[in-house]
Amino acid sequence: MKKPFYKVLYVQVLAAIALGVLLGFFWPDLGAKMKPLGDGFIKLIKMLIAPVIFCTVVTGIAGMENMKKVGKVGGLALLYFEAVTTLALIIGLLMVNLFQPGSGMHVDPSTLDMSSVSMYAASEKPQSTLDFIFHIIPSTIVGAFAEGEILQVLFFSVIFGFALQHLGGVNHPVYSLIKKGSDILFTMIGWIMKVAPIGAFGAMAFTIGKYGIHTLIPLSKLMLVFYATCLFFIIFILGAICRSCGFSLFKYLAYIKEELLIVLGTSSSEAVLPQMM
Numbered sequence: 001m002k003k004p005f006y007k008v009l010y011v012q013v014l015a016a017i018a019l020g021v022l023l024g025f026f027w028p029d030l031g032a033k034m035k036p037l038g039d040g041f042i043k044l045i046k047m048l049i050a051p052v053i054f055c056t057v058v059t060g061i062a063g064m065e066n067m068k069k070v071g072k073v074g075g076l077a078l079l080y081f082e083a084v085t086t087l088a089l090i091i092g093l094l095m096v097n098l099f100q101p102g103s104g105m106h107v108d109p110s111t112l113d114m115s116s117v118s119m120y121a122a123s124e125k126p127q128s129t130l131d132f133i134f135h136i137i138p139s140t141i142v143g144a145f146a147e148g149e150i151l152q153v154l155f156f157s158v159i160f161g162f163a164l165q166h167l168g169g170v171n172h173p174v175y176s177l178i179k180k181g182s183d184i185l186f187t188m189i190g191w192i193m194k195v196a197p198i199g200a201f202g203a204m205a206f207t208i209g210k211y212g213i214h215t216l217i218p219l220s221k222l223m224l225v226f227y228a229t230c231l232f233f234i235i236f237i238l239g240a241i242c243r244s245c246g247f248s249l250f251k252y253l254a255y256i257k258e259e260l261l262i263v264l265g266t267s268s269s270e271a272v273l274p275q276m277m
Helices: 009-026 028-032 034-061 067-098 112-121 129-136 141-147 150-166 173-193 195-245 249-255 256-265 270-276
Strands: none
Touching: 009 028, 009 195, 009 256, 028 150, 028 195, 034 150, 034 173, 034 195, 034 256, 034 270, 067 150, 067 195, 129 150, 141 150, 150 173, 173 270, 195 249, 195 256, 249 256, 256 270
C-alpha cells in the first residue's frame, strides 16, 4: 500500500527545511540555538560511515569470483574518477573565470576574522606525494576506525577483502559474519534516517538565524554560478555517462531525492554517504 504523503521522508524533510527557514527568519536567536539538532544528526551518521565502508568493500571484493575481475573494475573506476574529475575542474575554472562571482564584493582581507577558520588552516598543511601515500597506511587498525580516517579504513578493507577472497570468499564463515553485520548497520541507518527531518530543521534554522537571509543576498551571484555549474555538469556530463550506461539520469535523481534534500538541509554530503552506499 502507498504511504500517506506526510509519512514520506522527502516530504518531511522539505517541510522541516521550510519550518527551519521560518524559525530562523522570525526568531533568529532561537533559530541559532537549533544547531545541535543538525550536528547531532550528522554525528549519528558519521558514527556508522567507517564500519559501513568496511563491510561494503570487504563483501564486494570477497564476493567476486576472481581477482582479475576486481582488478578490471578497480582500474576502470580509477580511470573514470580521474577523467570525470578533470572535466569537473575544467568546467569549474571556466565558469569562475567567465562570471567572476566574487568580483563585486570588495572585501578587505585584513578586516576578516580568521579565528573561525584557524582550525582548518592549521590542520590542512601541504603534503608531498610520499606523505599522502604514507598517510593512507594506518598506524593501527583500531585508530583508523576510531578517528574516522576514510582512506585508511578503505585501504585496510581492500586488503582484508583480498585476503578473505583468497581463503574462500563467500564460503568462508567470516564472510557470512560480515554480511550479517552489514545488514545490522543498514538497519541502524534506516532508524537514524527517520530523524533526518529534525537534523535538516536544526541545520536550516541555525543557518538563517545565525547569518540571516539579508546577509546571504550578496552571495547570491556566487551561489547562482555554483548551482548553475553543478547543474551543467550533472545534466550534460553525468547525463551523457548515464545514457551510455543505459539508464536515465533523471530517474536516478528522482530515486535519490530524499538524500539530495537531506544534503541541502544539512549542508553535508556525509549525512547520506551510508544510505547512498
